[in-house]
Amino acid sequence: MMVTGYIQTHNLSRVYDGQTWALNNVNLTIEEGDWVSIIGPSGSGKTTLLNMIGCLDKPTEGSVVINGITVNTLNQRQLTQFRREQIGLIFQQHYLIPYLTALENVLIAMYYHSSVNEKKAIEVLAKVGIEHQRQLNNKPSKLSGGEQQRVCIARALINEPKILVADEPTGNLDQKNGQVVMDLIHNLYEVGHTILLVTHNMDIAKQGNQILQIVDGKVWSSN
Amino acid sequence: MFFRILRKSLSRQKGKVLISMIAIIMGASIPSAMLNVSLDINEKIGAEFRKFGANLLVVPKSDTIEIGIGDISLSSVKDQQYINESDIYKIKTINWSKNVFGYAPFLYQVVSAKAKTNGEEQQVVLTGTWFEKNISLEEGEIFTTGVRKINSWWWNVEGEWIEDIETISDTIYCMIGKSVAEKLSLNLGDEIEVTYRETVQETTKNLTVVGIITSGGSEDNHIFVPLLVAQSLTNRENRVHTVQVSALCIGCPIETIADEIETKISYIEAKTILQMTNAEMNVLEKIQMMLALITIIALLATILGVSTTLTTSVLERRTEIGLMKSIGAEDRKIGALFFAESSIIGLLGGFFGFLIGIVGAQFVGILVFDSLVTPQVIVLPIVLGISLLVSLLASLVPVKRAMGIEPMIVLRGL
Numbered sequence: 001m002m003v004t005g006y007i008q009t010h011n012l013s014r015v016y017d018g019q020t021w022a023l024n025n026v027n028l029t030i031e032e033g034d035w036v037s038i039i040g041p042s043g044s045g046k047t048t049l050l051n052m053i054g055c056l057d058k059p060t061e062g063s064v065v066i067n068g069i070t071v072n073t074l075n076q077r078q079l080t081q082f083r084r085e086q087i088g089l090i091f092q093q094h095y096l097i098p099y100l101t102a103l104e105n106v107l108i109a110m111y112y113h114s115s116v117n118e119k120k121a122i123e124v125l126a127k128v129g130i131e132h133q134r135q136l137n138n139k140p141s142k143l144s145g146g147e148q149q150r151v152c153i154a155r156a157l158i159n160e161p162k163i164l165v166a167d168e169p170t171g172n173l174d175q176k177n178g179q180v181v182m183d184l185i186h187n188l189y190e191v192g193h194t195i196l197l198v199t200h201n202m203d204i205a206k207q208g209n210q211i212l213q214i215v216d217g218k219v220w221s222s223n
Numbered sequence: 224m225f226f227r228i229l230r231k232s233l234s235r236q237k238g239k240v241l242i243s244m245i246a247i248i249m250g251a252s253i254p255s256a257m258l259n260v261s262l263d264i265n266e267k268i269g270a271e272f273r274k275f276g277a278n279l280l281v282v283p284k285s286d287t288i289e290i291g292i293g294d295i296s297l298s299s300v301k302d303q304q305y306i307n308e309s310d311i312y313k314i315k316t317i318n319w320s321k322n323v324f325g326y327a328p329f330l331y332q333v334v335s336a337k338a339k340t341n342g343e344e345q346q347v348v349l350t351g352t353w354f355e356k357n358i359s360l361e362e363g364e365i366f367t368t369g370v371r372k373i374n375s376w377w378w379n380v381e382g383e384w385i386e387d388i389e390t391i392s393d394t395i396y397c398m399i400g401k402s403v404a405e406k407l408s409l410n411l412g413d414e415i416e417v418t419y420r421e422t423v424q425e426t427t428k429n430l431t432v433v434g435i436i437t438s439g440g441s442e443d444n445h446i447f448v449p450l451l452v453a454q455s456l457t458n459r460e461n462r463v464h465t466v467q468v469s470a471l472c473i474g475c476p477i478e479t480i481a482d483e484i485e486t487k488i489s490y491i492e493a494k495t496i497l498q499m500t501n502a503e504m505n506v507l508e509k510i511q512m513m514l515a516l517i518t519i520i521a522l523l524a525t526i527l528g529v530s531t532t533l534t535t536s537v538l539e540r541r542t543e544i545g546l547m548k549s550i551g552a553e554d555r556k557i558g559a560l561f562f563a564e565s566s567i568i569g570l571l572g573g574f575f576g577f578l579i580g581i582v583g584a585q586f587v588g589i590l591v592f593d594s595l596v597t598p599q600v601i602v603l604p605i606v607l608g609i610s611l612l613v614s615l616l617a618s619l620v621p622v623k624r625a626m627g628i629e630p631m632i633v634l635r636g637l
């Protein structure tokens with residue numbers, strides 16, 4: 001198979017407040033369809049790396065190239081557009097807009113992307129197991145943690161992104177709900193999504209085809 | 224979707240919306256009350272000022288007879304030039320006719336007056352005028368005017384005002400100046416015989432005194448009769464010497480009204496009494512400046528209050544804003560949401576502020592003018608516009624903060 005380097009970082013560094021090196025000279029190559037699990041102790045720079053690849057932040061030094069586009073050269077507006085078209089984000093704390101229903105939390109991502117299609121949103125929610133009218137019309141506070149995370153996954157998928165960036169997606173879930181979420185992510189990997197997943201759980205990390213260990217802002221090992 | 228988000232976002236933060244709206248209501252009620260009072264004040268203050276008499280004098284061109292208002296001598300009549308009584312109604316047909324509060328024609332003649340009770344005789348000025356005359360305007364409206372309307376405040380009348388008459392009957396009522404009453408030793412109810420002599424012809428009429436006028440001016444030396452009586456006595460039908468006009472002009476100079484009257488009646492001159500007019504304008508301008516100052520201060524306080532509340536709201540919604548940005552919301556969409564929220568708060572607050580302002584205006588009206596203030600519909604869009612502007616200005620800092628929130632706070636979990 002020809003190595004194309006779908007996601008590449010070159011000498012990637014991020015310094016906070018001029019002195020804290022959250023990432024230090026990171027060089028990575030991730031192929032399309034890879035599942036890369038990122039592990040490491042707290043404060044090692046895992047989330048910072050996700051911020052860079054997820055186009056939520058820009059590096060202090062170095063570059064991030066995704067599908068041939070050097071994203072750190074894009075302006076804020078271009079970066080936002082790239083993010084909403086190419087990247088789906090799944091958060092540890094399954095952030096949802098508290099005053100919108102489960103369905104509306106998915107629709108809002110469509111609204112920011114292009115146009116709202118309620119039928120498609122219901123289909124995507126059904127794929128992640130949110131299909132009852134009660135679940136669709138409930139606000140996040142009325143949903144279980146597992147249901148909320150599944151809504152987050154549906155929102156991340158609704159605009160058909162190529163890359164899924166997940167920051168400890170099972171971190172706040174019990175084992176049963178965690179397994180449901182991991183099954184969903186596994187299915188997405190199976191159908192060809194490129195996945196970057198931060199976790200502390202080695203069993204989850206092993207489900208990916210590549211594991212990056214980050215320590216003190218540097219890639220310690222990669223296999 | 225935008226309106227769905229907007230509606231739910233507003234309904235979720237009812238407390239803060241309510242606080243912001245109360246601030247806008249309080250801020251908007253001030254300009255509402257002030258504008259209602261200010262727009263109505265022109266009429267109210269105008270009416271107050273108009274009690275002090277006329278501020279425009281209409282005379283025939285080239286006349287030089289000694290005439291004036293109060294003790295202010297404005298001109299004199301040398302040759303007998305007149306204004307046709309039938310032309311006077313044109314004064315109320317000028318473009319600024321609504322600013323014409325009232326007017327009264329005057330026909331003067333020196334006559335011999337003899338008190339029937341004691342035989343005292345004096346040469347006095349007999350003045351024919353309208354007292355309280357109803358005139359039909361072209362649009363069918365009845366306009367009440369006359370000397371009673373324009374001079375009621377500074378003419379202190381003992382007894383009664385007389386009424387205008389259509390035909391001359393046997394009993395003719397008159398009002399006399401205080402000096403005339405003293406010189407001829409006349410009291411209310413006494414009769415006077417007035418005689419007008421023109422070459423060989425002599426006309427006499429008997430008058431009954433029903434009112435004694437004290438003005439402190441030249442009117443104290445006059446005998447006032449209905450215009451028809453003076454015209455009949457002096458054989459000058461349809462003729463008057465002067466017309467006193469009481470006009471107030473806030474949106475235009477008084478000279479404009481004078482010019483328009485001169486255009487309508489080509490053979491007359493309309494002279495302004497600038498001293499009084501300028502004083503009126505100065506007082507009105509100062510009152511309006513004071514009202515504007517109070518309004519500006521109130522609105523600045525509102526901007527500060529609303530801005531603080533909205534900034535607190537933005538800080539509390541940092542995660543929500545960061546989340547919206549992380550899933551693709553551009554800054555302009557975040558800004559649009561907050562500006563729309565502020566606009567709704569501003570417009571609703573403005574509407575209720577308008578209603579409360581009307582109530583406030585009534586208090587001012589009763590306290591200052593002893594009368595209610597008529598609500599002005601035009602104030603509603605003005606107050607809504609002001610409230611909208613205030614709420615948008617108050618949103619500038621919070622919206623800038625909202626747009627500055629980084630999407631990565633979601634992943635950082637801040």
